[in-house]
Amino acid sequence: MKLLEQNRALVTGGSRGLGRVLCKHLALQGANVAFNYSSDSDGAAETLRMLEQCETSALSFQVSVTDANGLNQMAKEIEQAWGGIDILINNAGISQPLPIALMEESDWDSVMDINIKGQFLTARAVLRGMIRRKGGCILNIGSLAGLRLLEAPIHYSASKAAVKGFTEALSKEVARYNIRVNCLAPGLLEEGVAQNLPEHRLREYLKHVALHRKGTLDEVARFAAFLVSDRNSYMNGATVIIDGGL
Amino acid sequence: MNGKDEMDGYQSYGRHVNPVLAEFLALSGRDDRFVRAEGCSLITEDGDRYADWICGFGSANTGHNPDWLLECIRNHLSGNPPNLFPESLNPFSGQLAADLVRAAGRSFETCYFSNSGSEAVEAAIKTAIAATGRKSILSASGAYHGTTLGALSLMSDNMYRKPFEPLLPYHSIPVNNVAELQHALEKHSPAAFILEPVQMESGVRIPASDYLRQAASLCHDYGALMILDEVQTGMGRTGTLFAFQQTTTLPDILVLGKSLGGGLLPIGATLFREGLFRQAYGNYLSCEINNSTFGGNALSCRVAQEVLSRIANEDFLREVRNRAELLSQSIHSKLHNHPMVSRIKMCGLLGGITLHDVDHPWFSWKHLGLEAFEGRPITGPLLVHRMYRRRFLTQICAHDWSTLRIEPPLTVSETQCLEFVDALREELDWIHANNQ
Numbered sequence: 001m002k003l004l005e006q007n008r009a010l011v012t013g014g015s016r017g018l019g020r021v022l023c024k025h026l027a028l029q030g031a032n033v034a035f036n037y038s039s040d041s042d043g044a045a046e047t048l049r050m051l052e053q054c055e056t057s058a059l060s061f062q063v064s065v066t067d068a069n070g071l072n073q074m075a076k077e078i079e080q081a082w083g084g085i086d087i088l089i090n091n092a093g094i095s096q097p098l099p100i101a102l103m104e105e106s107d108w109d110s111v112m113d114i115n116i117k118g119q120f121l122t123a124r125a126v127l128r129g130m131i132r133r134k135g136g137c138i139l140n141i142g143s144l145a146g147l148r149l150l151e152a153p154i155h156y157s158a159s160k161a162a163v164k165g166f167t168e169a170l171s172k173e174v175a176r177y178n179i180r181v182n183c184l185a186p187g188l189l190e191e192g193v194a195q196n197l198p199e200h201r202l203r204e205y206l207k208h209v210a211l212h213r214k215g216t217l218d219e220v221a222r223f224a225a226f227l228v229s230d231r232n233s234y235m236n237g238a239t240v241i242i243d244g245g246l
Numbered sequence: 247m248n249g250k251d252e253m254d255g256y257q258s259y260g261r262h263v264n265p266v267l268a269e270f271l272a273l274s275g276r277d278d279r280f281v282r283a284e285g286c287s288l289i290t291e292d293g294d295r296y297a298d299w300i301c302g303f304g305s306a307n308t309g310h311n312p313d314w315l316l317e318c319i320r321n322h323l324s325g326n327p328p329n330l331f332p333e334s335l336n337p338f339s340g341q342l343a344a345d346l347v348r349a350a351g352r353s354f355e356t357c358y359f360s361n362s363g364s365e366a367v368e369a370a371i372k373t374a375i376a377a378t379g380r381k382s383i384l385s386a387s388g389a390y391h392g393t394t395l396g397a398l399s400l401m402s403d404n405m406y407r408k409p410f411e412p413l414l415p416y417h418s419i420p421v422n423n424v425a426e427l428q429h430a431l432e433k434h435s436p437a438a439f440i441l442e443p444v445q446m447e448s449g450v451r452i453p454a455s456d457y458l459r460q461a462a463s464l465c466h467d468y469g470a471l472m473i474l475d476e477v478q479t480g481m482g483r484t485g486t487l488f489a490f491q492q493t494t495t496l497p498d499i500l501v502l503g504k505s506l507g508g509g510l511l512p513i514g515a516t517l518f519r520e521g522l523f524r525q526a527y528g529n530y531l532s533c534e535i536n537n538s539t540f541g542g543n544a545l546s547c548r549v550a551q552e553v554l555s556r557i558a559n560e561d562f563l564r565e566v567r568n569r570a571e572l573l574s575q576s577i578h579s580k581l582h583n584h585p586m587v588s589r590i591k592m593c594g595l596l597g598g599i600t601l602h603d604v605d606h607p608w609f610s611w612k613h614l615g616l617e618a619f620e621g622r623p624i625t626g627p628l629l630v631h632r633m634y635r636r637r638f639l640t641q642i643c644a645h646d647w648s649t650l651r652i653e654p655p656l657t658v659s660e661t662q663c664l665e666f667v668d669a670l671r672e673e674l675d676w677i678h679a680n681n682q
Contacts, residue, residue, distance in 0.1 A: 039292060097273050099615065101608040101680065102631065195272055198615065 002030030003229045008082045010075075011035040012065050012122050013092030015043035017191050018141070021217040022089055023047055025225040027054035031087065034059035034078045036071075038092075057082070065092045065118030071125040079129050087228045088126045090119040090140040090163075095156040097196035108155045115159035119166060123181075131177045137228045140167050142185035144243050145193070151201060152193065160185070164239045171237030180236045184224055187243025189215045210245030273615070276634055283310035286655045286662055288639065296637045297662060299654050303641075304446075304478045304596070306509030308553055309657040315508045318552040322545060329544045339542030342551045346502070346517060349487055349558050353496050355520040359513065359542035363477030363503025364392025366514030367440070370499045371396045371414070372536050373518060374438035374471045376526035382415040384427075384436040384470070388448030389418075390644055391440065391475050400440055403645045421445065421453050424460050431468035438471040438499070443479045443489035446653075449646030450591040450598030458495040471498040471522075477514075481505040482557040482656050484594035485567040498522060508553040513546040557656070566656045569663065570594045573652070576667040586625065586674045586681075588648075597652035598643060599670070601625040604681040623648035625677060632673040638666060 009026045013019035014035025020043070027033045033051055037044045037060065044060045051058035059078060063070035078085055093115045096107055119140050130136030145152035146160025164183055171181035188194040188205060194214055197205070206212055223242055226232055253261065256279050260268030271277040278296070282289040286309055288296045301307070308315065331339075343357035358369045371383055385391070385400035392398070393406060399414035401407050417434050419426045427439070439461060445451035458474075465472040474497040479489035481504070486492050488500065500517040507513040518526075527533045540546075556562060574592040581587050581599060589600040603623050611619045619627075626642035629650055633640045643649045650670075654662070 096275060098275065099608075099613060101606075101613060102628075104635075198273060199269060 005030035007031040007086045009087035011089045015040040019091045020047045021221040025221040027056045029225045032057040036061040038064040066113045068121050075125040088138045095193050111155040116162040136179045138181040140183045142183045144187040168237045183239040185241050186220050285309045298639045300639045300641045305504040307505035307656045309655040322548045338544040338547035342547040354517045356518045356523040358516040360538045361512045362514045364394040364397045366501045366516045367391045367397040369516040370473045373526045378437040380437035382436045384439040386421045387418045388445045390447035438473045440473040442475045447644040449649040458493045462495045473499040475501045477503040483596045506550045511546040511549045573663045580671045598649040600649040606681045
């Protein structure tokens with residue numbers, strides 16, 4: 001039996017990067033996978049094509065994680081299609097390589113809106129059903145940049161630090177409904193914020209990583225699939241770091 | 247994308263073309279993926295439209311992908327003509343040369359075609375040396391003639407030339423100093439003196455109105471050739487077809503490139519005054535010692551001919567002058583008193599705004615994570631960054647980072663000019679406020 005057979009999962013930001021690979025690994029473990037994306041229709045189509053090969057059901061929605069009404073509608077449609085959502089992975093996130101001197105209020109707001117408020121809005125949309133059914137699992141994607149003193153844009157680090165607090169408080173609040181909430185905080189990966197790091201700083205970072213390399217999206221997504229499975233039934237409110245040993 | 251084999255062209259650029267530039271663009275948030283170009287705009291894959299005020303450093307004077315030029319290319323290719331004419335008469339280069347000579351003035355006679363402005367400069371240098379039998383070239387300090395080894399020899403900026411020295415023998419003199427020029431001509435007996443009518447890359451230095459004529463006259467007195475590099479100032483950029491036509495100067499060699507190819511085809515052209523070609527390459531053995539396989543290819547020449555006929559049209563040039571006047575007035579009225587602005591220079595639709603440098607530590611290169619630029623002016627690049635965020639593509643001058651270059655397509659509209667100046671004003675206000 002596969003790890004996530006008969007599970008229905010929603011991944012935010014599934015049209016590219018880690019989101020797409022998360023979709024893949026959930027599907028490989030037998031879950032039906034729905035995902036949303038904000039603008040990358042070609043990327044979304046690519047993810048859908050990939051999911052079709054996994055022989056599970058797949059749904060995609062073009063809706064931003066900052067659009068509360070759109071998220072509610074999406075959750076409703078998934079529930080109508082599949083009867084519920086068992087797993088939510090709050091993955092959608094952005095960053096900009098900006099020092100504070102060049103950071104606009106609007107930059108701060110957009111990163112906060114997508115990276116943390118988006119997790120709240122999506123969780124709220126999905127939790128209604130989970131609470132009614134008294135069961136579910138939420139995994140919020142954080143970052144090492146929100147936990148350690150790393151060279152990262154301040155709005156990104158702040159938003160990811162907020163993800164940890166959000167995870168802990170929410171886990172406490174919804175545990176009574178048999179819903180687990182955890183946070184997965186990767187270090188630098190082959191894609192994502194690592195691409196905004198100058199080569200010499202990346203080398204310096206990797207010197208301190210015990211495995212001396214960046215993580216792959218597959219490594220993170222494989223682990224995420226385990227975290228949201230029933231085999232991980234006692235972990236709740238935790239922030240788990242996956243960084244190759246820093 | 248995961249595997250290295252799955253990289254798209256943009257990612258492959260970062261791996262296989264210029265990894266350092268790709269990294270810098272990502273770091274500075276300027277790694278947008280442009281997929282379309284039309285008129286004065288570049289458009290990203292997300293549909294964001296950027297106003298192009300770099301214009302391929304003056305290579306797209308007639309705008310991006312104008313319909314009439316695309317039509318010309320389609321028509322030309324539909325006839326399946328030969329593109330290369332090795333060891334045979336080339337009617338396309340012949341026609342273009344005739345048009346260029348007619349447009350540049352009756353003192354010119356022949357034209358050599360290559361694939362870029364740099365190559366056209368090389369041809370000018372070689373021809374001057376071959377024609378005069380002299381070995382060195384005189385150039386102006388602050389010049390930018392290209393980055394091939396010969397052209398690079400004429401560049402005084404260390405960043406560009408230092409790693410490649412030793413280069414050709416050259417001597418550099420300051421612009422606008424007739425006495426220095428005379429002294430250098432006397433002392434070094436150079437084959438030629440090469441000069442840009444506007445030194446764009448050193449912060450838009452425009453020689454005094456009579457300097458070009460005096461320089462040409464002195465060169466003739468001392469047996470040196472006068473080369474004018476109009477790669478950037480030519481093709482209507484300054485309001486006349488060629489900048490020298492605003493003076494009474496008659497250069498011996500005229501160098502063209504960039505917009506001659508309409509922003510679509512690479513082409514360089516070197517025009518020689520009457521008799522000069524035979525003087526340099528006047529026998530059967532030497533008539534092809536300076537050559538280029540693709541120089542004068544039919545497609546590039548046909549495109550250049552079409553572009554030339556458009557730009558040389560007096561109505562077109564009048565419109566350029568009108569637009570330049572409007573832009574200049576707008577820039578002066580809105581910026582000349584700005585506390586961040588130290589100097590404004592305009593010559594047609596070519597110009598620059600020189601800026602005072604910021605001094606707040608949080609605007610230091612170090613704080614911005616770009617220690618490699620330490621010691622260079624920062625306000626110019628900062629303004630480029632700010633303008634980019636507002637979807638204006640701008641750039642600083644290569645030798646003078648304190649100067650923001652002004653170089654839109656010549657087809658820029660009045661509205662686009664006014665929007666640009668308003669954006670500049672607001673961003674300079676922002677920099678000033680944040681430098682307190």
